[in-house]
Amino acid sequence: MEVKARAPGKIILSGEHAVVHGCTAVAASIDLYTYASLSFPSPSSENDDTLNLRLKDSGLEFSWQIERLKDALSNLGCPFPSKPISCPTESLKSISMLVEEQSIPEAKIALASGLSAFLWLYTSIQGFKPATVVINSDLPLGSGLGSSAAFCVSLSAVFLSLSDSMNKDRSQQGWLIFEDSELQLLNKWAFEGEKIIHGKPSGIDNTVSTYGNMIKFKSGDLTRIKSSLPLRMLITNTRVGRNTKALVAGVSERTLRHPDVMSSIFNAVDFISRELSAIIQSPTPDELSITEKEEKLEELMEMNQGLLQCMGVSHASIETILRTTLKYKLASKLTGAGGGGCVLTLLPSCILLFCSLPNLPVDYHFYFVVYLFVFYNDRCLDNMALRSQNSLISQQHGHR
């Protein structure tokens, strides 16, 4: 038997990092997914004494003898799918040893934390059964689009779907439907996986990946948001690699050094997120036209970016993109943990977009192809200029 699940990546419209310190953030899922499949071997199969993990994108395969897992994690006892708990320090040490034994190539060492999260989620939910898990993803890893959360959500989904804590009766056209309590359980497990990868996640990434759409999130509480206006975001990947755990830790250290200043910054971000979500949700047309709303959103994004700079999580590559888009009066901000990774640019409705996403390679430099015919207010852009600017950004980072 094989089960499959997919979980989306996300963008953060406002509030990253501040959300770790209890402030409001707004996030939306995007149509790029991580896919997981789980299959148990047939009794006659050769693989009936191993747990295998195949990462299709990196072409890597990992395998653990079930007996070795039992020896290392014997203190875990029976699986406990309906009771998500944090990985105890002792178990995390044993899991790190199990991961080290796999000799991950040096260039791919960042995968180690993902492997640890995998082992914790699998053994906690499924116990010590032999199985094969296959992962592939549309998402660039470590770029601010929530690859770690989508990884943990898709894994939790397949592991739970073949556990006793799921009601298997509710299926539609072959797909199992998770009811609300099951989604909550899934989200809690994914959060435990995120903790292993991130150290101190707020939970926003796994929550938006679990529930989809757009959410407002504060101190673990989610509010679903429905946008009353179409929001088009250009996502540019700086291709500068970074790691969320280190960036989150850096902000916490700065907070310890300057508690009052950082608390004011977080507070300001909280107001930005609240205002941003109110604008997004307010009915159109109301007293504000779409253009006025977009102008407010742009200003809020710029202010949020300024505060992220104060937190120390911007990067020269991000600044280059900000300067470039600003020349065309387009507002941008980093998204996710920063330090490189992806940048969002709001594309106002006055820009006509011809997006042929399915035909585009998954390369965020050209994620959206922007052609322009705009002579709107003081915005007068030229499509060739914008396109050459795009290639300027990409050349500077060595990509086409």
Ligand SMILES: Nc1ncnc2c1ncn2[C@@H]1O[C@H](COP(=O)(O)OP(=O)(O)OP(=O)(O)O)[C@@H](O)[C@H]1O
């Ligand atoms: N498809 C995957 N296969 C294996 N490991 C993965 C996969 N996706 C994510 N990971 C794990 O998550 C890590 C990246 O997580 P990280 O939180 O640093 O970045 P991100 O989630 O892409 O960005 P952000 O947290 O800012 O949204 C990888 O180094 C790896 O350990």
Ligand SMILES: C[C@@](O)(CCO)CC(=O)[O-]
């Ligand atoms: C940087 C951060 O705020 C968002 C990462 O996508 C971390 C978190 O909330 O867990």
Ligand SMILES: [Mg+2]
């Ligand atoms: Mg992450």
